[in-house]
Amino acid sequence: MTTRPVLTDPNEKLRQVSEKISDKALGSEELNTLITDMVETMKIENGIGIAAPQIGVHKRLIIIDTGDGPQALINPEITARSLRKIESEEGCLSVPGVYGFVKRHREIKAKAQDRNGNEVTFKARGLLSIVLQHEIDHLDGILFIDKVIRYTSPPRM
Numbered sequence: 001m002t003t004r005p006v007l008t009d010p011n012e013k014l015r016q017v018s019e020k021i022s023d024k025a026l027g028s029e030e031l032n033t034l035i036t037d038m039v040e041t042m043k044i045e046n047g048i049g050i051a052a053p054q055i056g057v058h059k060r061l062i063i064i065d066t067g068d069g070p071q072a073l074i075n076p077e078i079t080a081r082s083l084r085k086i087e088s089e090e091g092c093l094s095v096p097g098v099y100g101f102v103k104r105h106r107e108i109k110a111k112a113q114d115r116n117g118n119e120v121t122f123k124a125r126g127l128l129s130i131v132l133q134h135e136i137d138h139l140d141g142i143l144f145i146d147k148v149i150r151y152t153s154p155p156r157m
Contacts, residue, residue, distance in 0.1 A: 004055040050093060072115050074112055076139075
């Protein structure tokens with residue numbers, strides 16, 4: 001178990017689109033080590049989610065923990081979005097000290113693979129929906145500050 005440094009904005013690596021993880025890589029020691037390191041890093045940083053690009057790895061992998069223990073989601077994608085949106089305050093390990101309100105879909109349906117390659121599908125609402133949307137944005141090079149409608153703490157200059 002190793003913690004890895006979290007990249008902070010501005011850093012062009014945070015703006016890169018991540019690559020899909022191949023079926024061949026599923027269950028590999030390299031992927032399992034990455035998952036373990038990301039879980040450890042997220043815990044040390046007091047996060048509830050982390051995406052691989054935040055530690056400089058451009059693979060479609062996120063870790064989320066909204067209270068039920070950390071879960072690794074490989075190649076996650078949103079398959080359906082509610083029309084209704086909600087505003088909630090967000091922060092980000094890669095944008096320390098900055099918080100703001102973001103409008104996101106109230107409910108989503110998503111699918112991903114677990115660390116063994118099994119497909120996982122779920123409906124998410126509330127905090128889980130917000131965290132999933134936030135972390136999947138990272139995989140596409142999008143930071144929450146790109147979507148802030150109003151800041152609750154001043155953005156860094």
